[in-house]
Amino acid sequence: MNEYGVPEVFASEAKGSLKAVYADIQNVLKVPIVHFIFRTLAGYEQFLTIGWKQIRPNMLTFEAKRSAEILRYPDLTVNVPSIDWSRYYEKRVLDRLRSTVFMFNYVNPKLLLIASAWAESLAVRPNKGQKKVKGTLNPGILSGLPSVDLVNILEAPPPIGELLLDITKKHRHYEPSSDYRAFAHYPQFLRLAWTHLRRFVGSAEYTLIRERLLWQSVQQTKSLPYPVTVDRAILEKYYSPAEIAGIMGIVSMFQNVLPDLIIDGEFFRRILIT
Secondary structure: OOOOOOOOOOHHHOOHHHHHHHHHHHHHHOOOOOOHHHHHHHHHHHHHHHHHHHHHHHHHEHHHHHHHHHHOOOOOOOOOOOOOHHHOOOHHHHHHHHHHHHHHHHHHHHHHHHHHHHHHHHOOOOEOOOOOOOOEOOOOOOOOOOOOOOOOHHHOOHHHHHHHHHHHHHHOOOOOOHHHHHHOOOHHHHHHHHHHHHOOOOOHHHHHHHHHHHHHHHHHHOOOOOOEOOOHHHHOOOOOHHHHHHHHHHHHHHHHHHHHHHHHHHHHHHHOOO
């Protein structure tokens, strides 16, 4: 557990069946990272195993691909400044940064679909499956994506730690996301980009877009072809009422965090265009 108080199990720490689930998550979602939502839910491994087994086949369908595309790249009208990033980074580093931003923009809509599908099921509004599959996708991490190293919050230099804390407080999140902990390896980018984004966070437009993304994600889960029915009755076999409440709290937390990350990611994508 770190100072922000959210426990997690990193991929490097996972063993046995959890390690296998982590590897499968990366292959199915096609990115070389296990996101914070899974690392946190690993504390409830039985739920993660059941929940992932149910959502997994959906994430390999054209239906889920289309649903994620609907959520990706929201239409922002906010002014995004033009910045000459070559003043700060050589081309090789800048290309890696852009690939990292692309990776999170690619996967975050999928993660929001997953969180919303689980949240709906836990709230006794399960998706029973449409049983119509237009096509399926092969698992496998997309080529060209960089490996991702997340800044250790406890070991971050004070200026980076303070920046991550400001981002967390402004968003009213519990802890910096995987996205920001990856971007923290590019401190000039993160500091300058956040200075401009910070003014937008919490605005009327920002709030409207995040609520629309959340609503759209719930609606899109209803078109997933395979059932997602994990609920309290299933979890009562493994967990106490307090533990089930903890699981529901984590799922709800990430369901509300991910729309912000989708918006922020689109802002970062645009600010990196030169």
